[in-house]
Amino acid sequence: MKKTISIIMAVAMSAMLFSGCKKNTAETPSTTPDAGTKTEENAEIVNGRFTTTRKITVEVYDRGNEGGSKPEDNFFTNYIKEGMLRDHNVEVTFVPVPRWTEVEQINNLLAAGTAPDIAVTYSYPTVQTYAKMGGVLDLAPLIEKYKDLLPNLTGLLTETNINYNKDPETGTIWAIEARLANQARTNVFVREDWLKKLNIPEPTTLEEFEAMLKAFKDNASLLLGADADKMVPFSTSYDIGWRADHLLASFVPSTITEKEKYIYGFDDRKLLFPGIKEGVRKLNQWYNEGLIWKDFPMYPAGDKTEDNMMKAGYVGAFIHNWDYPYRDGENSINNSIKRVAGEDAAYIAISPFKNDAGKYAKFLPDPVDRKIFFPSTNKEPLASLLYLDWISKLENHMFLQIGEEGVNHEKTADGAIKMLSATGDKIMNSPSNIDYTITLNGLDLGDKELTLKSMALSYVGVDAKYIQKAYDASILDGVFTEKVNAGAIQAEEGMGPALNEKRDTLLTQAVAAPANKFDSVFDSGLNDYLNSGGQAIIDERTAAYEKVMGK
Known part of the structure; x- marks a missing residue:
C-alpha cells in the first residue's frame, strides 16, 4: 500500500509537472544533418563535434558493492567523460540510482522533474506511464532525423532493438532496447x-x-x-x-x-x-x-x-x-x-x-535488455543520442568491458582476453561494466569466437571449465x-x-x-x-x- 500510494503521488506530481507541455518530442531540424549543418536550435556540429559545449546527465546504477568505487566518479566514468568531450564536445555527469530500488527511484526523479537526460530501467510500464503524461520524448523522429550521425548505435542495436517498442498504430518509440549479447539467464x-x-x-x-x-x-x-x-x-x-x-x-x-x-x-x-x-x-x-x-x-x-x-x-x-x-x-x-x-x-x-x-x-529472453529513454526534461536530445552512439562504438565498449591490459585483463597466446582482479579506482562495479555499456549487456569483442573464448576467461580465479559448463546449462533446451x-x-x-x-x-x-x-x-x-x-x-x-x- 505504501508503494502504491507513492506511485499515485508520483503520477499526480508528474501530471502537474508536464501539464504545460504541448508536445513530447524534441525540436527537430528540417534538413538531414551533416558536418557543419545546424542540427537543432543553437547547436552546430562540425566534424562530429558541437561548436559550443553541451551538457548532459546520465543514469548509472549504484549496486552498493563492498570495496567498489563510486559509480558516478571513477576511472571508467572519467574515460567516458574525456572521450565525449574530445569527440563530441559534450560534458557528461553521472547520476547514481540504487540498483535494487531503481523503479521507485526513477519514478521519484521523473515526478520531481529531475530525472537524468538519459534514463535506464528494466520496467517498460514505468516508461509508458510517464510517456502518456508527456514526460518522455518520442525517440522515433529523433533517430530518423539523426540516423546518419548514429552509425554505431544503429549498427549495434539493429532495427530489431531500436523498433522493439514501436507502437504499431502511432509509430512512437518511448524507449529503445539495449542489446542482450548473451541470452543465458x-x-x-x-x-x-x-x-x-x-x-x-x-x-x-x-x-x-x-x-x-x-x-x-x-x-x-x-x-x-x-x-x-x-x-x-x-x-x-x-x-x-x-x-x-x-x-x-x-x-x-x-x-x-x-x-x-x-x-x-x-x-x-x-x-x-x-x-x-x-x-x-x-x-x-x-x-x-x-x-x-x-x-x-x-x-x-x-x-x-x-x-x-x-x-x-x-x-x-x-x-x-x-x-x-x-x-x-x-x-x-x-x-x-x-x-x-x-x-x-x-x-x-x-x-x-x-x-x-x-x-x-x-x-529464455529476446535479445533485449534495459529500456533506454529520454525524459521530456532532456534539453539536449542530440547530445544524448551521440552519447549512446559513442558507448556503442566497438573500441569504446570494448575498453569499458575489459579495461586496461595488465591491470584489468591480459591477452592469452591465442588472443583471448583473461580478466584480472583490479583494485582501487579501476575496479568494475558490475560484470563487464554493464552499468556503463547501457546499450549492451554481455561481452562483445567484435568476433564471436574470440568473445566466447574470452567469456570463459573473464572470471578471476575461476577455471574456464566452470564458465563453459554454466553457459551450456543455462541455455539447454531453451524456450523462446x-x-x-x-x-x-x-x-x-x-x-x-x-x-x-x-x-x-x-x-x-x-x-x-x-x-x-x-x-x-x-x-x-x-x-x-x-x-x-x-x-x-x-x-x-x-x-x-x-x-x-x-x-
Missing part, C-alpha cells in the same frame, strides 16, 4: 566438493535433486563440522520467481501456447503461467522439511546476508543468475569458499529439472516466446511496481506457509494480485492479441 548451482564427499552423482531429475538436499541436511556435521547448525541445503530470497526459475519452469506444461505466453507474460517471473503453483508447492514442501533457508523472507533486496552465507561455505545449492558465483573477482562466492573450505570447494551448474516432455525447459507487437496495454501503465510487490509477497508467504495452509495462502494472494490490476491486464492483452493475431 539463470542456473542451478550445487557444491561440487559436497557431491564428491558424499559420493553423489550430479542430479539430473527433481527426485535426485531433492534426495541430494536431504543428504546435505543429514550429513551437516560431516560437511560443516562445528558449523553444522549453519547448514542451508537450498537457499533462496524474497524474489522467488527469479530465484526458483528453473524449478518453476519445469512445472509449466510443454503444451503452453504462444497466446498464453503473451497474455500472461507481462509478469516477467511467469507467476500466471499454468503449473507455477505446483512448483511453488514443491518449494513449500522443502521449506517445511527444513531444506530451505528458513530466514529468507526477512532480508530485502540488496541485502548481503545470503551471499555471505555462501561465501562462508554454509549453502549447498541455489538458483541465481547464470554466472552468479563466479562474479566479483577475488571477492566472488567461488573464490571466497576456497579460502574457507579448501581449493576443492566450488559451485557447479547442473540441469536437474525436466518438464512433462522430458526437456530441461528454460524460458514469439514477439507480438499489439501496441500499448493501457491497464499495465503504472502497475508494474505494485503488482511486482504483490507477486513477491504472495510467493514468499506461500513458500513459508504451513503445509496445510499453502493453498489458502497462495490462492488468496493470487486473487489479490488479480483484483489489484492483474485481471484487467489479462483481459486487455487477450483482446489485443486476438485483434492482431486472431482467435
